[in-house]
Amino acid sequence: MQATFSGILLKEGFTEAKARQCAAIFAENSRDGVYTHGLNRFPGFIEMIRLKLVNGDAEPTLESHNGLIEQWNGNLAPGMLNAQFCMNRAINLAKENGIGCVALRNTNHWMRGGTYGWQAVNEGCIGICFTNTIANMPPWGGTDARLGNNPLVIAVPRKEGDVVLDMAMSQYSVGKLMQYQSNNEELPLPGGYDAEGNLSTSAADIINSKRLLPVGFWKGSGLSLMLDLLVTILSQGNPTQNISNNEQEYGISQVFISIRPANNEISNQLADQIIAYTKSSGLANPDQPINYPGENTLMTRNRNLKEGIPVNENIWNKVLAM
Numbered sequence: 001m002q003a004t005f006s007g008i009l010l011k012e013g014f015t016e017a018k019a020r021q022c023a024a025i026f027a028e029n030s031r032d033g034v035y036t037h038g039l040n041r042f043p044g045f046i047e048m049i050r051l052k053l054v055n056g057d058a059e060p061t062l063e064s065h066n067g068l069i070e071q072w073n074g075n076l077a078p079g080m081l082n083a084q085f086c087m088n089r090a091i092n093l094a095k096e097n098g099i100g101c102v103a104l105r106n107t108n109h110w111m112r113g114g115t116y117g118w119q120a121v122n123e124g125c126i127g128i129c130f131t132n133t134i135a136n137m138p139p140w141g142g143t144d145a146r147l148g149n150n151p152l153v154i155a156v157p158r159k160e161g162d163v164v165l166d167m168a169m170s171q172y173s174v175g176k177l178m179q180y181q182s183n184n185e186e187l188p189l190p191g192g193y194d195a196e197g198n199l200s201t202s203a204a205d206i207i208n209s210k211r212l213l214p215v216g217f218w219k220g221s222g223l224s225l226m227l228d229l230l231v232t233i234l235s236q237g238n239p240t241q242n243i244s245n246n247e248q249e250y251g252i253s254q255v256f257i258s259i260r261p262a263n264n265e266i267s268n269q270l271a272d273q274i275i276a277y278t279k280s281s282g283l284a285n286p287d288q289p290i291n292y293p294g295e296n297t298l299m300t301r302n303r304n305l306k307e308g309i310p311v312n313e314n315i316w317n318k319v320l321a322m
Contacts, residue, residue, distance in 0.1 A: 001027040006023035132228045137169065163294050171189065
């Protein structure tokens with residue numbers, strides 16, 4: 001899979017290093033079971049390159065720094081490469097100073113946000129990152145899309161299994177809705193509204209209405225707004241409003257924070273204690289164990305490495321034909 005992606009990106013003018021780096025991220029996303037931001041998103045990424053909304057030759061540039069906060073311009077380079085670079089900068093700042101924050105403007109979709117949480121924990125650091133998006137969710141009490149589903153990632157290193165939360169501010173991410181729509185499946189729970197304003201389990205109806213349901217209702221709505229404020233103010237980049245003036249999502253804003261724990265051994269013991277206490281709850285369904293964020297990812301990763309990565313054959317064949 002990685003070799004196939006890399007070969008296509010080379011045809012699109014990417015350098016060998018950048019093609020290999022982007023291909024690895026797409027392949028690893030599918031390996032970890034996030035198919036919506038792996039193989040399934042790759043054709044859309046190629047379309048953005050051909051529309052010249054993603055510039056494979058561009059590099060991020062430092063705009064300013066304020067103490068342990070750096071501000072970078074992504075220059076519309078591939079979003080996953082910009083994100084990887086900025087999280088690495090935050091990690092380096094954290095290793096030197098205990099904490100680092102890197103704000104990024106004028107970038108593109110980072111694909112799976114959890115990628116950069118895993119990047120931080122692999123270096124023994126806490127990682128926090130978030131992004132704004134095109135408007136695809138109404139504020140609580142509204143009917144028009146004015147908020148993004150603004151993914152939030154919080155990652156904590158742990159020897160027995162890193163804890164990595166990767167969540168959108170909508171009940172289902174747009175990628176997940178598209179997956180349900182493609183498979184002609186109903187959502188397990190309502191994920192938004194249809195054209196008549198009724199809560200719906202139809203992914204197609206929700207995508208068409210552009211009325212995704214905020215996670216936690218008014219709480220998700222409020223958190224989405226706060227994340228847009230934070231990324232915009234810290235990066236001095238585009239808010240959701242400006243991004244939404246275009247048909248395609250590009251020129252977005254992101255923030256990457258890394259924290260180095262003062263004592264890794266004690267931190268690990270505390271994390272184990274918290275996880276063990278959480279899992280000590282009785283089960284609502286004996287067949288469904290309690291999992292911490294990231295646990296299913298690790299299990300899926302191991303299974304897919306052993307058995308192979310399942311793919312949507314239509315999308316895989318489309319990629320092979322590129």
